[in-house]
Amino acid sequence: MDAHSAKKANSILGNDPNDAVLEMSIQGGIYRFNSPTFVCVSGAPMKFTLNGIHGESNCMIPVQPNDEIEFSQASEGVYTYLAVKGGFKSSIRMGSRSMHPSLFGVSRLKEGDVIECTPIDTTPDKIVGRTSDVSLSSKMVVYPGPEFTCLKNPEQLGDLSLKVAGHNRMGIRVLPSTYLHRRHSTIKSSVVFPGIVQLTPSGELIVLHRDCQVTGGYPRVLLTDEKGLNQIAQIRQGSTIQFELTDLSNYFGE
Amino acid sequence: MGFKVRFHRISPEVLSIEFEETSSAELSYVAEQLESRFLSIQDVVFLNGVITLFSTELNQILDELSSFLDSVDETYESSFRTWYIPIWYNGLDLQFIAEKKRLSIDQIKQIHQKGEYTAIGYGFLPGFFYASGVPDSLDLPRRSSPRVRVPAQSVACAAAQMAIYPFETSGGWNILGTTPYQFFDPNKNPPVIIKAGDRLRFYEIDESHFKALQLIWETSSEREKILSHVC
Numbered sequence: 001m002d003a004h005s006a007k008k009a010n011s012i013l014g015n016d017p018n019d020a021v022l023e024m025s026i027q028g029g030i031y032r033f034n035s036p037t038f039v040c041v042s043g044a045p046m047k048f049t050l051n052g053i054h055g056e057s058n059c060m061i062p063v064q065p066n067d068e069i070e071f072s073q074a075s076e077g078v079y080t081y082l083a084v085k086g087g088f089k090s091s092i093r094m095g096s097r098s099m100h101p102s103l104f105g106v107s108r109l110k111e112g113d114v115i116e117c118t119p120i121d122t123t124p125d126k127i128v129g130r131t132s133d134v135s136l137s138s139k140m141v142v143y144p145g146p147e148f149t150c151l152k153n154p155e156q157l158g159d160l161s162l163k164v165a166g167h168n169r170m171g172i173r174v175l176p177s178t179y180l181h182r183r184h185s186t187i188k189s190s191v192v193f194p195g196i197v198q199l200t201p202s203g204e205l206i207v208l209h210r211d212c213q214v215t216g217g218y219p220r221v222l223l224t225d226e227k228g229l230n231q232i233a234q235i236r237q238g239s240t241i242q243f244e245l246t247d248l249s250n251y252f253g254e
Numbered sequence: 255m256g257f258k259v260r261f262h263r264i265s266p267e268v269l270s271i272e273f274e275e276t277s278s279a280e281l282s283y284v285a286e287q288l289e290s291r292f293l294s295i296q297d298v299v300f301l302n303g304v305i306t307l308f309s310t311e312l313n314q315i316l317d318e319l320s321s322f323l324d325s326v327d328e329t330y331e332s333s334f335r336t337w338y339i340p341i342w343y344n345g346l347d348l349q350f351i352a353e354k355k356r357l358s359i360d361q362i363k364q365i366h367q368k369g370e371y372t373a374i375g376y377g378f379l380p381g382f383f384y385a386s387g388v389p390d391s392l393d394l395p396r397r398s399s400p401r402v403r404v405p406a407q408s409v410a411c412a413a414a415q416m417a418i419y420p421f422e423t424s425g426g427w428n429i430l431g432t433t434p435y436q437f438f439d440p441n442k443n444p445p446v447i448i449k450a451g452d453r454l455r456f457y458e459i460d461e462s463h464f465k466a467l468q469l470i471w472e473t474s475s476e477r478e479k480i481l482s483h484v485c
Contacts, residue, residue: 190304216378217412217426
């Protein structure tokens with residue numbers, strides 16, 4: 001969900017940016033290692049210990065067989081990542097290691113599950129130092145979407161305090177404090193992708209996220225970019241966010 | 255030769271191409287051609303007269319795309335199948351549809367079973383295909399707010415389209431009932447057996463028949479065979 005943090009953990013370990021990581025949503029867990037490797041924790045701040053000793057995020061940590069990492073809960077934000085050197089070698093379906101429930105039947109780990117990773121017992125040559133923590137800013141840049149004209153008074157969008165009302169991997173629902181429709185409309189089912197913001201007839205905005213559908217019928221009034229997606233992923237349900245409407249040419253870098 | 259098209263750039267990496275008067279089967283054919291011709295295209299989605307391309311190298315291929323679409327051969331061969339799909343009319347929205355359309359539930363069942371629907375493209379979720387042909391007498395817009403949970407294999411309609419939800423998910427369509435069969439298998443290639451242009455017809459089964467067919471389905475090692483009997 002917060003691809004920036006996941007990629008950061010991979011980069012600190014010298015991994016491919018798209019290597020599989022373990023994503024924890026607010027709640028942590030206990031993980032025992034069966035082989036030596038190096039790990040890195042990134043994303044939403046979450047206290048953790050390695051064999052009972054407090055660990056640091058955003059740095060490379062060596063682990064040995066039978067070592068245990070125990071995570072508590074995220075103190076703020078939503079998604080925390082655990083990366084291992086070389087990436088987790090979970091099974092691949094349709095070209096992806098993503099645990100989408102439609103492909104694997106389950107989308108979360110349970111006690112006793114074992115995930116493969118490549119044993120590494122030599123210190124990697126290049127150790128990348130610590131980098132900055134995840135941004136938990138509540139201001140998110142949005143651009144006009146294909147059905148932008150369905151939005152009423154878009155110039156006032158920046159003044160609205162939007163409440164995050166629902167949070168899952170498909171999309172994040174935000175409730176406006178005012179009526180946003182210029183006119184009631186649904187469109188012919190059209191393509192959508194992570195970053196599209198839909199406006200439902202009941203007036204909710206849905207920021208489509210990483211596991212979103214590929215087509216949808218609610219007007220696609222706004223659009224956010226990769227940075228916006230990473231940012232809103234870390235906003236907790238019940239918190240508020242503000243949209244900053246920007247011209248689409250800024251997205252295209254023109 | 256060639257198609258009349260309009261380009262809509264949605265984001266730096268997303269381009270929608272709107273086709274004039276093109277059937278879903280033609281669109282499916284062009285989408286396949288584009289995917290095999292342009293290796294930098296990461297994904298293609300086609301639906302309702304629009305093909306959308308995802309590529310990090312869109313700027314580099316725009317000119318070539320235009321000339322390809324001007325010259326693409328429109329003649330192709332295809333054959334379509336008709337699928338007869340069992341449905342148990344237990345949908346959460348049957349009563350709602352009945353009230354909105356001033357019909358009895360029996361009338362809804364009859365109208366739905368009389369119809370022949372045409373698969374027009376994939377979308378929404380893995381294994382989800384859209385079908386056209388919903389009669390006006392059953393047609394309603396999407397729900398004003400999507401349901402958080404729509405049961406797997408729900409047969410639903412909205413905005414003049416029909417679909418079968420491949421697994422439990424959130425969704426905003428009006429649910430008529432459930433079919434015991436799954437039309438999506440990620441271990442198969444292609445993972446969806448129904449293709450654009452295929453026809454769908456529905457026939458009613460009751461709860462006990464549904465449960466029997468579901469049991470056969472779940473315990474069968476020859477699901478493909480069952481599906482081919484559906485046809």
